[in-house]
Each structure stands twice: as C-alpha cells, then as structure tokens.
Amino acid sequence: MQPLIRAFGKNSDMASVEFIPAQVRKEPGAARTFLRQLGKNRLGTLGAVLVLILLSSAVFAPLIITHDATRIMVGPRLADPSSEFWLGTDQLGRDTFSRMIMGGRIPLLVAFASLGSSLVVGLALGLIAGFGPRWLDNLLLFLFDTIRSFPGIIFALAVIALLGPSMSSVILVIAITSMPIYARVVRTQTQALRNSEFVAAERSMGAGTTRILVFHMLPNVIGPLLILVSMDVPAVIAVEAGLSFLGMGVRPPTPDWGAILNEGYSNIQQSAWLVIAGGIPIVMATLGFTFLGEALRDIFDPKLRKYL
Amino acid sequence: MLLYLCKRLVLAVTISVTAVTLLFLMIHAVPGDIASILLGPRATPEMKAQLYQQMGLDKPLVVQLATFFGGLLHGDLGFDVFSQRPVADIVLEQLPYTLELILASILWAAAIAIPLGCYSAVRRNSAMDHIVGVMAVSTIAIPSFVMAVYALLIFAVSLRWLPAIGAGEGFADELIHLLLPSFAVGVGWVGYIARLLRASMLETLGENHIRTVRAFGVSEWRVITRYALPLAILPTVTILGVGIAWLLSAAVFVEVVFARPGIGALIVQAVNSRNYPIVMGTVLVTTFLIVIATTVSDLVNAALDPRIREEL
Numbered sequence: 203m204q205p206l207i208r209a210f211g212k213n214s215d216m217a218s219v220e221f222i223p224a225q226v227r228k229e230p231g232a233a234r235t236f237l238r239q240l241g242k243n244r245l246g247t248l249g250a251v252l253v254l255i256l257l258s259s260a261v262f263a264p265l266i267i268t269h270d271a272t273r274i275m276v277g278p279r280l281a282d283p284s285s286e287f288w289l290g291t292d293q294l295g296r297d298t299f300s301r302m303i304m305g306g307r308i309p310l311l312v313a314f315a316s317l318g319s320s321l322v323v324g325l326a327l328g329l330i331a332g333f334g335p336r337w338l339d340n341l342l343l344f345l346f347d348t349i350r351s352f353p354g355i356i357f358a359l360a361v362i363a364l365l366g367p368s369m370s371s372v373i374l375v376i377a378i379t380s381m382p383i384y385a386r387v388v389r390t391q392t393q394a395l396r397n398s399e400f401v402a403a404e405r406s407m408g409a410g411t412t413r414i415l416v417f418h419m420l421p422n423v424i425g426p427l428l429i430l431v432s433m434d435v436p437a438v439i440a441v442e443a444g445l446s447f448l449g450m451g452v453r454p455p456t457p458d459w460g461a462i463l464n465e466g467y468s469n470i471q472q473s474a475w476l477v478i479a480g481g482i483p484i485v486m487a488t489l490g491f492t493f494l495g496e497a498l499r500d501i502f503d504p505k506l507r508k509y510l
Numbered sequence: 511m512l513l514y515l516c517k518r519l520v521l522a523v524t525i526s527v528t529a530v531t532l533l534f535l536m537i538h539a540v541p542g543d544i545a546s547i548l549l550g551p552r553a554t555p556e557m558k559a560q561l562y563q564q565m566g567l568d569k570p571l572v573v574q575l576a577t578f579f580g581g582l583l584h585g586d587l588g589f590d591v592f593s594q595r596p597v598a599d600i601v602l603e604q605l606p607y608t609l610e611l612i613l614a615s616i617l618w619a620a621a622i623a624i625p626l627g628c629y630s631a632v633r634r635n636s637a638m639d640h641i642v643g644v645m646a647v648s649t650i651a652i653p654s655f656v657m658a659v660y661a662l663l664i665f666a667v668s669l670r671w672l673p674a675i676g677a678g679e680g681f682a683d684e685l686i687h688l689l690l691p692s693f694a695v696g697v698g699w700v701g702y703i704a705r706l707l708r709a710s711m712l713e714t715l716g717e718n719h720i721r722t723v724r725a726f727g728v729s730e731w732r733v734i735t736r737y738a739l740p741l742a743i744l745p746t747v748t749i750l751g752v753g754i755a756w757l758l759s760a761a762v763f764v765e766v767v768f769a770r771p772g773i774g775a776l777i778v779q780a781v782n783s784r785n786y787p788i789v790m791g792t793v794l795v796t797t798f799l800i801v802i803a804t805t806v807s808d809l810v811n812a813a814l815d816p817r818i819r820e821e822l
Contacts, residue, residue, distance in 0.1 A: 245644060245647075344524070344525075344528065345528075347521075347525055348525050348528045348529050348532065351525050351526075351529055351797055351800055351801050351804070352529065352793070352797055352800075353755050353758050353759065353793070353796040353797055353799070353800050354755055354756070354758070354759035355758075355759035355762050355763070356758065356759065356762060356773070356774075356777055356792060356793055356796050357793060357797075359762070359777050359778065359781050359789070360533070360536075360777075360781070360789050360790070360792075360793045361536070362781060363780070363781040363784060363786065363789045364536065364537065364786075436651045437651075440651075440653035443653060443655075443656075444653055444655055444763055447655050447763070448763070448766060448778055449782075450781065463655070463656065463659060466659070467659050467662075467767065470659070470662065470663060470667055471667060474663055474667075474668075477659055477660070477663055481656045481659060481660060484653060484656050485652055485656060488651040488652055488653065489648055489651055489652065491651075492647055492648060492651040493647070493648075496647055
C-alpha cells in the first residue's frame with residue numbers, strides 16, 4: 203500500500219475514495235449470548251443456580267455458619283432442629299448446619315485440585331501421544347487403556363490403603379483415574395490437526411514442535427477438554443464424598459458431606475437429620491454440576507457427545 | 511471377525527498383564543516396611559524375618575514378580591497371613607454375593623427402565639418423555655451410597671417394610687434382603703437405559719417390518735412388546751459390559767451401607783486393617799472381571815456391527 207499512497211499523494215484529486223463506515227449492528231457480547239442460550243435451557247439454568255448457591259456458600263462459609271463447626275458442645279446430642287441449632291446437632295453435640303455449610307469446602311476443593319492436575323497431565327500426555335512418534339503413541343494409549351480397566355472405587359481404595367487416608371490421597375487417585383479420558387480426547391484432536399494446512403504452513407516458516415504444540419494445538423483442544431472436565435465434576439464430588447463416607451477421606455473432625463452422611467448413617471435409628479444434612483448437599487452438588495455440564499456441552503460443543 | 515477376535519483377545523491379555531504389573535509395583539512402592547505395618551508396632555525382628563520369608567519379600571523384585579505371575583496362572587493370588595488362608599479362597603467366597611447384587615440391580619434397572627423407555631418412545635414429547643429425558647442424566651449422577659442410605663432410612667428405618675442389614679438365610683429370606691440394596695444400585699441406571707431404549711425403539715418403530723405388522727392389524731401393544739422391543743433392546747444389552755465397572759463401584763458402597771458380605775465389604779475391611787494381600791487380590795479379581803466384561807461386550811458389538819471391527 204505504501205507506494206500507492208505515495209504515488210497519488212494524500213491530497214491528490216484521485217483520492218476521492220471515501221471511507222464508508224460499515225453499518226455494523228452491535229453484536230451482543232459473547233457473555234450475553236451465552237447467558238441467553240443458558241437461559242433457554244431450563245435444566246441448565248437450574249444447574250447454574252444450584253452451582254452458584256453451593257460455590258457461594260463454600261466461599262462465604264465462615265460468614266454463614268452459626269457455630270464453630272468443629273467445637274464439641276456440652277449441649278444436647280442428636281437434637282432435632284431448633285432456633286439455636288437450625289438442623290439439630292450431631293452425636294457429639296456439634297451444630298449440624300454449620301458442619302453442612304463448612305462441609306462443602308472440601309469436595310469443591312478436591313474437585314478443582316484433582317481435575318486441574320488431571321487436566322494438565324492429560325493435556326501434556328495427549329499432545330505427546332498425538333504429535334509424537336508412533337511407538338510412543340501406542341505406548342501411551344496402552345497405558346491409558348490399562349488405567350481405565352482398573353475398577354473405579356476399588357482401585358481408589360487400594361491406593362488409599364497404600365498411602366493412608368487423607369485428602370491428598372483422594373486428590374491423587376482421582377487425578378490418576380480421570381486423566382486417561384482427557385489424554386485420549388486430546389490425542390484424537392491433535393492427530394486430526396497435525397496434518398492440517400495451518401500446521402504445515404507454520405512448520406514451513408520454521409516453527410519448532412514446542413511452538414506448534416503450545417500456540418497452535420493447545421487453543422484448538424482446550425475448549426472441548428474444559429467441557430469434558432466440567433462434566434466430570436459431579437463424579438469427582440461423588441467419589442470424594444463416597445471415600446469420606448467410608449472413612450477414607452478427610453480426617454475427623456474436619457466437616458465434610460460424606461463424613462456427615464456416615465455419622466448420620468451410624469445414628470440412623472435415633473435421628474434422620476444428620477442423614478438429610480449430609481445427603482441433600484451431595485445430591486444438589488452432583489445434580490447441579492451435571493445439569494450445568496450438559497448445558498455447557500450442548501451450547502459450546504454438541505459434537506462432543508460422541509466421545510462419551 | 512476372526513482377526514478382530516484375535517486382536518481384541520491379545521489386547522485384553524496385555525492389558526491384564528500390564529495392570530497386574532502396575533498393581534504389583536504399586537504395592538511394593540509402599541512407603542515404610544510392609545512387615546511392620548502388617549504386624550504392628552510390637553513385632554520382633556524374628557517375626558518380621560519370618561513374615562518376609564513367608565511372603566517371599568526377601569527375594570529380588572523381578573523374582574517376586576515372576577513368582578506372582580506363576581502363581582496367578584494356577585489361580586493363586588497369594589496368602590493371607592492373618593487368617594492363614596489363600597487369598598483366592600477368601601475373595602472367591604465373597605464374589606457370589608457381589609455378583610448376585612449386581613445381577614439383581616440390573617433386573618431392577620431393566621424392570622423400571624424398559625416400560626419407561628417404551629412409553630416415552632411411543633408417546634413422544636409427553637410429560638413422561640420429558641421426565642425420562644431429565645432422569646437420563648440425573649439418576650446416574652446421584653451417588654449410590656446416598657441412594658442406599660435414603661432407601662435404608664425410608665423403607666427400613668421409618669416404614670420398617672424391609673430388613674435393614676445382612677444377606678439373610680435361605681432362598682426367600684435372601685431375596686428379601688436383596689430387594690433394597692439392589693434397588694439402590696439399579697436405580698442409578700434407570701434413566702440411562704430408558705433413554706437408550708427410547709432412541710433405539712424410535713428407530714425400530716420406523717422400520718418396514720413394523721409397518722407391515724401394523725398393516726396386518728396386530729394390536730399396538732403386541733407390535734411393541736412382540737416385534738419392536740426384542741430388536742430395540744439389543745444396543746442396551748451391549749452396554750451392560752461397559753457398565754460393570756460402574757456397577758461394581760456402586761456395589762462397594764451399598765454392601766457397606768447394608769452390611770452385606772461381598773467384594774466391597776471385603777476390601778473396605780482389608781483397607782482398614784491394611785491387609786495388603788487381600789486388597790491386592792480383590793483389585794486383581796475385579797480388574798479381571800472388568801477386562802472380561804469389556805472384551806465380551808466389544809466382541810458382541812463387533813458381531814452386531816461390522817464397522818467397529820476396523821477401529822482396533
């Protein structure tokens with residue numbers, strides 16, 4: 203363009219071309235489009251509301267609780283709800299409502315920590331498998347298939363038997379078992395892309411493998427992967443709560459939904475309130491994240507169904 | 511098909527071998543001394559040495575692995591030092607209870623899901639159809655132990671209709687004891703199966719032979735139960751193989767909640783007492799179960815749909 207402008211000069215008579223501002227109607231923003239689509243999906247909305255309630259109650263838990271969640275009080279044990287104790291008390295006289303609110307922090311934390319690390323590892327291994335040499339691909343695929351053949355919760359129990367019950371064991375075992383699916387999806391996507399023209403173009407310009415992987419593959423695979431991860435949140439919450447229910451998760455007296463449910467189960471003949479306080483949040487969380495995850499998938503990537 | 515069969519079997523065997531090796535290495539990567547964990551803090555050095563010898567822990571790792579594989583081929587899963595019995599005996603003793611529970615829960619799921627799926631396929635877009643749509647994603651999301659505890663609370667503790675714990679004695683009593691636990695496991699699958707059945711039912715109902723049968727004036731009930739359902743149910747049968755891992759996990763919790771004997775109860779107890787040979791044996795047996803089930807369902811799928819054969 204430079205020589206052209208110079209030839210005619212800025213004020214020459216030839217410069218009769220006028221800039222016509224395009225009649226652009228203002229497109230609604232991405233966030234607004236998303237919210238409108240989510241609003242149309244009734245289950246998705248319900249899921250979003252449930253998730254919002256749970257997240258905010260976990261974040262603001264210390265402000266909401268009415269008593270110290272771990273303090274053992276000399277008050278009534280296994281009491282029914284009252285104005286003092288909104289959901290009654292547990293077998294040690296602790297306030298059930300406060301424990302229920304505080305109990306949401308562990309599952310959500312475990313979900314983010316385990317799925318986050320699983321996402322990073324799965325992404326890296328998937329990219330390597332999809333882009334690397336054939337033998338490495340086969341080896342990794344084989345590893346993924348082997349991990350997938352371990353029987354879910356039974357494998358988790360075995361790992362916990364080795365490492366001892368703690369939150370980090372739970373995070374580790376969930377991260378290991380959920381990784382193969384992510385890696386497989388990334389691998390399939392990478393393989394589909396590795397022979398595409400834009401990668402060839404980038405390569406001809408002298409880009410190294412790392413650059414291609416990080417700047418060109420990653421943005422293309424991260425979207426579907428994030429949706430897959432969001433759909434795994436309910437399963438992770440279920441596993442975490444389940445392990446706590448079996449007494450293999452967080453150690454007492456830390457409040458946790460699964461642990462509360464277990465205490466309720468032990469005292470089920472005396473009072474139903476503990477079982478309700480432990481179980482209802484688990485149901486709310488798993489359903490909420492499921493509905494939201496399904497809605498996210500339908501909005502962003504309907505094709506993803508075939509992977510599941 | 512023969513080629514696919516061979517390839518699939520080789521894959522299954524290699525996966526099993528890798529899984530066993532991984533598990534074996536995992537157990538041996540345990541931080542700390544296995545003998546002191548198993549025997550407790552009061553163990554004398556002589557006791558430890560004896561245990562080491564008994565479990566073969568004094569030999570090199572490769573030799574241990576080889577011995578272990580050799581034992582596996584004879585159906586030997588190791589030896590439980592606590593009860594002085596072979597691990598295989600202990601695990602196989604508990605396995606029938608779990609298989610019984612899984613079978614009963616599949617029956618529960620089918621008994622609820624098949625009518626629901628047929629109904630929602632026949633009356634499309636009815637209220638029931640929408641409910642089935644919601645159930646398809648929600649019943650499987652609710653953890654089985656929550657379902658089990660609530661089933662226990664409602665039917666056993668509050669209403670006192672059904673027994674709360676144990677496996678029962680004698681055939682009729684065992685069946686009654688199986689009702690609630692298997693319901694708690696099976697209900698998770700109801701939505702999924704119903705949805706799947708609805709889809710394949712819709713496909714089947716659009717086919718020519720159904721139109722012909724209708725043209726002969728066969729009643730709608732008979733068309734569906736006699737001519738459409740047997741065909742439509744096939745895809746559902748094949749997912750049972752894949753679902754066995756899920757069912758096993760659910761069964762673990764339900765066995766604990768209802769204090770039933772079984773694989774789940776066994777492993778939870780073994781984990782609590784840190785009885786590694788039993789933990790290892792249980793994981794191995796269940797892993798084999800899953801590998802067998804997925805292989806069989808893949809083979810059935812491949813037999814039904816030749817396109818799948820090319821994917822391996």
